[in-house]
Amino acid sequence: MKDQVIEILQNLTGSDEVGKDLDVNLFESGLLDSMGTVQLLLELQSQCGIDVPVSEFERSEWDTPNKIIAKVENMQ
Amino acid sequence: MPNIQPYQNPTYFLILGVALLPIMIGMLFGKKLHWYQTLISFAFLVLTFGGVKWEQGIALIGYIVFEVCLIGLYHLYRKKKNATWVFCSAVILAIIPLVIVKVTPAFENGRASLIGFLGISYLTxxxxxxxxxxxxxxIKEFRPWLILQFLLFFPTISSGPIDRYRRFTKDYNTTITRDKYLNMLDKGVWYIFLGFLYKFILAYFFGSRLEPMVEQLALSHGGMSWWVVAYMYVYSMDLFFDFAGYSLFAVGISYFMGIETPMNFNRPFKAHNIKDFWNRWHMTLSFWFRDYIYMRLVFFIMKNKLIKSRITIANLGYLTLFLIMGFWHGLTWYYIVYGIFHACAIILCDAWLRFKKKHQAHIPSNKFTEGLAIFITFNTVCFSFLIFSGFLNVLFFHGALN
Incomplete structure (x- = not known):
């Protein structure tokens, strides 16, 4: 699951950095924006089968690869 | 009956300070005096919407009854079914009062709508x-009492910041430790005094002293002149210090009441680009537009695969967001142009960021380019505020009247 999320993030950001530093702040570093976020939610839905409504997405809870992995593992 | 508008003069702060004392003492002993808070909230709403403004008071009551019933009915429906058209109808019904209030002046020669009141936008x-x-x-439960507390929270009722229901109710229902509350008091006092500096000194200086002077000079000169440029900067400073000052009061007072209302400004003139600017300027509004319009629209388009190109989707999202923001400010050409201007600016900004990412190795990045970025962003923003101010409207079309 962890690898899957990292792969999604790498594809979305077009950068290997997310795989190297799992605590990088995706929004502050400019790796992810609102558009990328929506893509992330859609990828999680189609690849991992988890449904995250846009309302559930609170930026501060999803801003690093590690936090996203934890969220996904929690929701499965 | 007296009428006092929020945060306008020392009397208001004095009454507020006295009224908040029991709440503060209660909080220091780990107790939330909800009944007392309701009582003084009611009193302050009466001060703001009573007296000479009684018509607004009636409008507010009517509005609240309508919207709370709407929320209740939609919640009742949503427990059983989830049709898109019912959801869309509920949203449309919810914004109809605001639309009427915004459209009326354009058709009634500037006369305000009878159902309007101070802060209707923020409640909507x-x-x-x-x-x-x-x-x-x-949101799973319909709790009218909490909804009323959220909607009618008096420190933010007139002009925000726009809080979120789940965030607000969490704060409202949690008791906080003395240490945490002392920390909040500390911040609250700091925000309020910073607000005094912003609103009563800086905004007064720019807005009430400089602005009329520069405005006269620009008008008597006529057409485009350096005075218009001066007006642009003076107006921008006034707009920022006035609104940021007001927001600091609202946040500071919320903190006194144990509610961590989100901040509205984060050094916006330090922004490196327009995107960065909207993450720092009137943040609760721009985040609202981001979360409830932009992201949902993009989600809808991508999920249904209506448009292939991600760039087109993003740009369409920006245009929609800023056009709605323009119309929300009011039905005048300059508010709408302001919206379109910002949409174009952010679309350009995105294109530049993509270009920069591609050619990272060849584009210098140092203190000078950073300063240049801030300078360009600041001037772009100030120019957009000149459009927003409506001064060009006066200058171009009504100059002779003055």
Whole structure:
């Protein structure tokens, strides 16, 4: 699951950095924006089968690869 | 009956300070005096919407009854079914009062609508947000009393910041430790005094002293002149210090009451680009537009694969967002042009960021380019405020009248 999320993030950001530093702040570093976020939610839905409504997405809870992995593992 | 507008003069702060004392003492002993808070909230609403403004008071009551019933009915429906058309109808019904208030002046020669009142926009943002979260199944219960507390929270009722229902109710229902509360008091006092500096000194200096002078000079000169440029900067400073000062009061007073209302400004003139600017300027509004319009629209388009190109989707999202923001400010050409201007600016900004990412190795990045970026962003923003101010409207079309 962890690898899957990292792969999604790498594809979305077009950068290997997310795989190297799992605590990088995706929004502050400019790796992810609102558009990328929506893509992330859609990828999680189609690849991992988890449904995250846009309302559930609170930026501060999803801003690093590690936090996203934890969220996904929690929701499965 | 007296009428006092929020945060306008020392009397208001004095009454507020006295009225908040029991709440503060209660908080220091780990107790939330909800009944007392309701009582003084009511008193302050009467001060703001009573007396000479009684018509607004009636409008507010009518509005609240309508919107709370709407939320209740939609919640009742959503427990059983989830049709898109019902959701859309609920959102449309929720914004109809605001639309009427915004459209009326354009058709009635500037006369304000009877159903309008101070802060109707901000209440509408809160209601629409709730309907959307009820649809998403995030707000599960219909609790009219809490909804009233959220909608009518008096420190932020007139001009925000726009809080979120789940965030607000969490704060409202949690008791906080003395240490945490002392920390909040500390911040609250700091915000309020910073607000005094912003609103009563800086905004007064720019808005009430400089602005009329520069305005006269620009008008008597006529057409485009350096005085228009001066007006642009003076107006921008006034706009920022006035609104940021007001927001600091609202946040500071919220902190006194144990509610961590989100901040509205984060050094906006230090922004490196327009995107960065909107993450720092009137943040609760721009985040509202981001979360409830932009992201949902993009989500809808991508999920249904209506448009292939991600760039086109993003640009369409920006245009929609800023056009709605323009119309929300009011039905005048300059508010709408202001919206379109910002949409274009952010679309350009995105294109530049993509270009920069591609050619990272060849584009210098140092203190000078950073300063240049801030300078360009600042001037772009100030120019947009010149459009927003409506001064060009006076200058171009009504100059002779003055």
């Amino acid at each position: 943002f809160k209601v629409v947000q709730m309907i959307m979260e009820i649809r998403d199944g995030i």
